[in-house]
Amino acid sequence: QVPELEKATVRIQQPERVRGIIQALREQGVAKLQVISDFDMTLSRFGCNGRRCPTSHNILDTSRVISEDGKKKLKDLLHYYYPIEIDPNRTLEEKRPLMVEWWTKAHELLVQQKIHKGDIAQIVRESEAMLRDGFKEFFDQLHKNNIPLFIFSAGIGDILEEIIRQANVFYSNVNVVSNYMDFNDDGVLTHFRAPLIHTYNKNNTVLQGTGYFQQLSTRTNIILLGDSMGDLTMADGVPSVENILKIGFLNDKVEERRGKYLDSYDIVLESDETLDVVNGILQYILTET
Numbered sequence: 001q002v003p004e005l006e007k008a009t010v011r012i013q014q015p016e017r018v019r020g021i022i023q024a025l026r027e028q029g030v031a032k033l034q035v036i037s038d039f040d041m042t043l044s045r046f047g048c049n050g051r052r053c054p055t056s057h058n059i060l061d062t063s064r065v066i067s068e069d070g071k072k073k074l075k076d077l078l079h080y081y082y083p084i085e086i087d088p089n090r091t092l093e094e095k096r097p098l099m100v101e102w103w104t105k106a107h108e109l110l111v112q113q114k115i116h117k118g119d120i121a122q123i124v125r126e127s128e129a130m131l132r133d134g135f136k137e138f139f140d141q142l143h144k145n146n147i148p149l150f151i152f153s154a155g156i157g158d159i160l161e162e163i164i165r166q167a168n169v170f171y172s173n174v175n176v177v178s179n180y181m182d183f184n185d186d187g188v189l190t191h192f193r194a195p196l197i198h199t200y201n202k203n204n205t206v207l208q209g210t211g212y213f214q215q216l217s218t219r220t221n222i223i224l225l226g227d228s229m230g231d232l233t234m235a236d237g238v239p240s241v242e243n244i245l246k247i248g249f250l251n252d253k254v255e256e257r258r259g260k261y262l263d264s265y266d267i268v269l270e271s272d273e274t275l276d277v278v279n280g281i282l283q284y285i286l287t288e289t
């Protein structure tokens with residue numbers, strides 16, 4: 001069916017079920033399909049040159065516009081809260097208030113830095129931001145076939161939009177919901193817009209009023225791409241889902257988290273920095289039967 005599913009990075013708990021979903025997505029046609037994806041560490045790479053790639057938050061946190069003291073405080077927050085975010089032994093209920101705490105403290109620190117809107121493009125250009133290998137084929141295929149791509153991110157919207165723009169793939173079929181910055185008349189950051197989106201509230205509660213999924217009510221077949229347990233609820237607001245294929249990138253603490261990921265995602269991609277499998281599935285679905 002899809003040769004890329006034979007890659008060594010691919011793990012599937014229920015291969016027959018997965019085959020059935022992919023077949024249904026193909027037979028029911030492209031007009032019914034939409035893709036819902038996380039951004040950081042899902043469309044962007046987790047590792048590059050033997051090091052961690054930056055998230056959209058990290059890009060800003062480590063940039064030249066942040067004071068040394070600000071950088072240290074933001075790094076301390078990361079070192080304290082990131083292990084909690086990915087801890088397989090804590091429940092989502094335990095994690096949620098702690099994630100609100102992390103994002104709130106980080107956003108407050110960023111606001112203190114008097115960041116200029118006009119600096120964002122250069123900050124991204126100077127960063128080590130990298131989209132996964134195969135990103136161009138992914139964005140191009142979706143655009144060419146008029147398939148909506150909804151990027152639902154707990155990162156920083158202004159930064160991730162700039163990454164996609166600089167990669168020349170910010171097409172008209174791409175919509176982003178994320179944490180956006182607001183600037184005053186002088187172009188200085190004053191606050192982050194509500195609602196605050198963190199790893200574990202990526203669901204309909206933060207999409208109220210956007211009407212996004214309602215406009216796409218005929219797109220009842222979904223490919224969902226994520227890298228955390230929080231990403232599994234990204235499609236909860238879609239009315240009358242017929243088929244959903246959940247693909248999860250397992251980037252970190254692979255051994256510890258494998259079981260949970262296999263129980264929750266249809267396809268798990270372990271330490272795979274590419275979009276090869278996703279592109280292979282899309283190609284198969286888009287081939288006329």
Ligand SMILES: Nc1ccn([C@@H]2O[C@H](COP(=O)(O)O)[C@@H](O)[C@H]2O)c(=O)n1
Binds near residue numbers: 078199
């Ligand atoms: N101050 C922060 C807050 C969060 N992060 C990381 O960004 C990721 C964004 O979340 P997604 O669910 O959209 O991928 C998240 O995984 C946090 O680890 C950060 O780096 N700094």
